[in-house]
Amino acid sequence: MIRMERSHVNPHVVLLPYPLQGHIKPMMSLAELLGSANFQVTFVNTNHNHDLLLRNTDITSFCNRFPNFQFRSIPSGLPANVIRSGLTAKDVFDAMKAMSKPAFRDLLISLGEETEQRQRPTCVIADGILCFLTLDVSEELQIPLLALRTHNASYSWIYFHLPKLIEDGHIPFLDENMDKPVAGIPGFENFLRNRDLPGTCRVKTSDDDYLLQFFIGETFAMTRASALILNTFEIEAPVVSLLGSHFTKIYTIGPLHKLRKSRMKDINSPSVSSSGILQKEDTSCMTWLNSQPPKSVLYVSFGSLVGLTREQMSELWHGLVNSGQRFLLVVRPDLILGEPGAGATPLAQNKGTEERNRFIVSWAPQEEVLAHPAVGGFLTHGGWNSTLEGIVAGVPMICWPQFSDQFVNSRCVSEVWKIGFDMKDTCDGSIIEKLVRDLMENKREEIMGSTDRVATMAHDAVNEGGSSYRNLDGLIEDIRLMARKI
Structure with a gap:
């Protein structure tokens, strides 16, 4: 009973x-x-x-x-x-x-x-x-x-093999060659480098x-x-x-x-x-997106936790502006490291940005933004949620990882799934400018084939x-x- x-x-x-x-x-x-x-x-x-x-x-x-x-x-x-x-x-x-x-x-x-x-x-x-x-x-x-x-x-599979890399003296990195291939992780022998390992591996002892x-x-x-x-x-x-x-x-x-x-x-x-969602979304960007041509806007967001230095923020801004592309930029109030509230400074530049083909918000409804017909690219920190949301939306990515799993994700995006570019360990406005143009124009056709294929796999799953x-x-x-x- x-x-x-x-x-x-x-x-x-x-x-x-x-x-x-x-x-x-x-x-x-x-x-x-x-x-x-x-x-x-x-x-x-x-x-x-x-x-x-x-x-x-x-x-x-x-x-x-x-x-x-x-x-x-x-x-x-x-x-x-x-x-x-x-x-x-x-x-x-x-x-x-x-x-x-x-x-x-x-x-x-x-x-x-x-x-x-x-x-x-x-x-x-x-x-x-x-x-x-x-x-x-x-x-x-x-x-x-x-x-x-x-x-x-x-990310989990790599962590199972870190004790052996430590035992063999591979971690900490004994030299400054961050492009040195990583051996000893089955299935990852052909594309993983020191700089692609989890952020916790970048230690001195x-x-x-x-x-x-x-x-x-x-x-x-x-x-x-x-x-x-x-x-x-x-x-x-x-x-x-x-x-x-x-x-x-x-x-x-x-x-x-x-x-x-x-x-x-x-x-x-x-x-x-x-x-x-733990932050209030600013949906005003959706109205702006409605007025933009199809696939013309680069969406730029670094998630809820990543912080950028003032220098990185400056290089990012100049790279985006000099690319000549339309962009929607998320600037959290705490985005700039060590400067609480400094995120409000770039927001002040938002006045009249409709005419300058750019728009800035403090937080965006990311899934809706990526699914919008006007969005043609995503510049991201490469966190796993953001990576998956970009994949589902069929939007190619530029990954600028800062810590944790982002280093691994960005390498998979560029070298395994071939749905974007990896920009790790870079702080150069001219490189940002070039990659944005490549993503949105110059190399778009070659990257969209794999992006569409992976998006279809996600939807089928x-x-x-x-x-x-x-x-x-x-x-x-x-x-x-x-x-x-x-």
């Missing part, structure tokens, strides 16, 4: 993203997909991001669409008044280890008190770099843990570098999870196959933002959905019958099986 009752219980999934917008956004897409499958969903943010998310979401409409969805929060351990952009990753990890871990444990225990409205947690889906916070707790409470890696498959060792530890810790979920698709199929040597089960369900739209066509209005569509069905069914065993 009990088994019959349990077979009809809707699973309850608890999701915990790393507290940055680029991690929250894909996690929220997955949460909405699970909510649309009638799962009970608890989405857990830090208090700071919880407040920002609720401020930018129509909660009434959202909860009407997802009646089994609830937002909860835990402390990050950081002071409420601290400027987040000035923190190091070590600051965040240390604070979360001290305060977020016990708070998350207490939250899971409270959620485990089953009520008529909500079941006990069936499983936890946590960011792959939060294993230090979630693994011990989930094992203690006997709740299965699934790791969602918000970076691509290539590997033993003393906290982040390098921390991320290596988190990568191997992910193998203790019940499964790995990846926001990727067939373009990384060979690497996903290689990762199978470390994980018993892998679900590739990307691009998540497009899969969400494919599966949930009735909630594409922002008023009844949340894409994890998320449409009914596609690999990501099927893999999400598999994930949903496997979580239902977990619920029946509780």
Whole structure:
């Protein structure tokens, strides 16, 4: 009798993203997909991001669409008044280890008190770099843990091989030849250079570098999870196959933002959905785009976290202007390093820019911008969310990576998928000018063939019958099986 009752219980999934917008956004897409499958969903943010998310979401409409969805929060351990952009990753990890871990444990225990409205947690889906916070707790409470890696498959595969590169003396780099080929990473022998390795590898002493060792530890810790979920698709199929040597089960369900739209066509209005946006969007740029010729505008954005020096900003500006191309530029208030609020300075140049074929905003609705017929190119930092959004929109890219996985992504964009150009370790307006002209005019025809092909692969993956569509069905069914065993 009990088994019959349990077979009809809707699973309850608890999701915990790393507290940055680029991690929250894909996690929220997955949460909405699970909510649309009638799962009970608890989405857990830090208090700071919880407040920002609720401020930018129509909660009434959202909860009407997802009646089994609830937002909860835990402390990050950081002071409420601290400027987040000035923190190091070590600051965040240390604070979360001290305060977020016990708070998350207490939250899971409270959620485990089953009520008529909500079941006990069936499983936890946590960011792959939060294993230090979630693994011990989930094992203690006997709740299965699934790791969602918000970076691509290539990035994780490379991290599994960094200990050997350190052991062999390849890291830290002993010489200044950043173009030296990297050996010892299966599947990457022919195109990876020192400068393409993750940003944490650019250290003077590997033993003393906290982040390098921390991320290596988190990568191997992910193998203790019940499964790995990846926001990727067939373009990384060979690497996903290689990762199978470390994980018993892998679900590739990307691009998540497009899969969400494919599966949930009735909630594409922002008023009844949340894409994890923590900043207010300026939609005035859409009106400007409506007045531009097809494929004539270069969209320029460096995401929610990257900062540029004053020199880099100057070179970027002159390169864009001298290219003679129309452009839409996103300048966050904290974009210029060490100068809070300096982003307002370039914004002042926006007056009358309609006549000068350029437009500047502090934050843009990126998915809508990239999908606009007027947009023909994307100058990006090369973060994985932005890369996927460019791929889905069929827009070729110039990648100017600054840290983390961006170095790996940009090399894949240029040398593996051949859908753009890699501009890493460059700060030269004349190079920016040339690459913009190449992307928008001179080499456009040769690059659009592969860009269109990869975009088609992405759309096929998320449409009914596609690999990501099927893999999400598999994930949903496997979580239902977990619920029946509780």
